[in-house]
Amino acid sequence: MKISETAMRPLKNPPKDATTTNHKLLVQGGFVRQLMAGVYTYLPFGLRVLRKIEQVVREEMDAIGGEEVLMPMLHPADIWKKSGGWDGVDVLFKLQSRIGKEYALGQSQEEVVTPLMQEFIKSYRDLPKAVYHIQWKFRDELRAKSGILRGREFYMKDMYSWHESQEDFDEFYEKAKEAYLKVFTRLGLVSKVTEASGGSFSDKVSYEFEVLTDAGEANILYCGGCEFCVNVDDIDKYKEGDVCPKCKKRKLEPSKAAEVGNVFDLGEKYVKAFDLSFTDKEGNKKYPVMGCYGIGISRTMGVIVEKFNDDKGILWPEEVAPFKVTLIDLDKKGEAQEIYEQLNDAGVEVLWDDREESAGVKFADSDLIGNPYRVVVSEKTIKAGGVEVKKRSENEVKIVSIEELIKVLNG
């Protein structure tokens, strides 16, 4: 893509109303615009990142047997009344039609997916089953001041599964947990699994996937020696400095963390409310065990920005960067056109800053946008044997030939 093709480019100065790093850098870099607190438009660069995170999540959900569907955002009130969520979920957005009919904006999809799957799950032979979708969701937040970390409208993957027995659910949960850890690793994040309460969904224990960052809202205690981690906002039986109850070797350390995913064992709450039952091997009617598994996609994008930035802008991990490389030509001699075409032909995602701007502006914008590589071409670099390449995360610059460059970028 040529930067001249989009009007939605980086800004010289950060927005005045931004109080968080992700909000500031995403607006200044030309990734998002805020419509109101907690509600954002994704501009072309931002949409590329969002779609890439979505695709990583999709691939890992497909890999554990999830079937993708797309469920609606607008729900009739009666399904929420049936599950108890109409009065029980305080963040549920409720609205009324012009003739007084009541609706809810999707905050979760148990009320839609359970009656949907009632049609397809009849016998033990139909189990286990897992379906997921990736869709916008809504929460009536009183305060939404964390950029895209906590939206009133946010993009999320949620999966639901049904099982013949608790053992089968537990087995699938382990698979889903591994898939989640893989997703976050691919996104360049280190996540921890914490035990938390089930909130409004369930009385059973749930699990949260947390990324350690000062921008997070959760307070966790974790062990540096094993995978033990607990959300102390929900479970208060552990204190800072306690010996780790799991490995008993190290003391628990506190940290701020951002929740990027969660898993709930829903038991029979929704299958009973919507009478989703199956016939077991002996011919008896039974309720399956149901689970739900969320990953906040727009939220994860915000967490990535909070984790990977410096005073010049964002440093996107390679898997989700809007482009692999920013191409800058300093003296408009036509070499950049050829390199741009060669990179495109080699399948490299390249953003060519083809504007009539100073080198200073182009370098600053390149850092702000945060693609993993910057390539500069000028008379000087051509004389020296090719182009100058620099990683966003490093200071070292190198002159390489076009062939070498393509190898580095595709490597």
Ligand SMILES: [Zn+2]
């Ligand atoms: Zn431990």
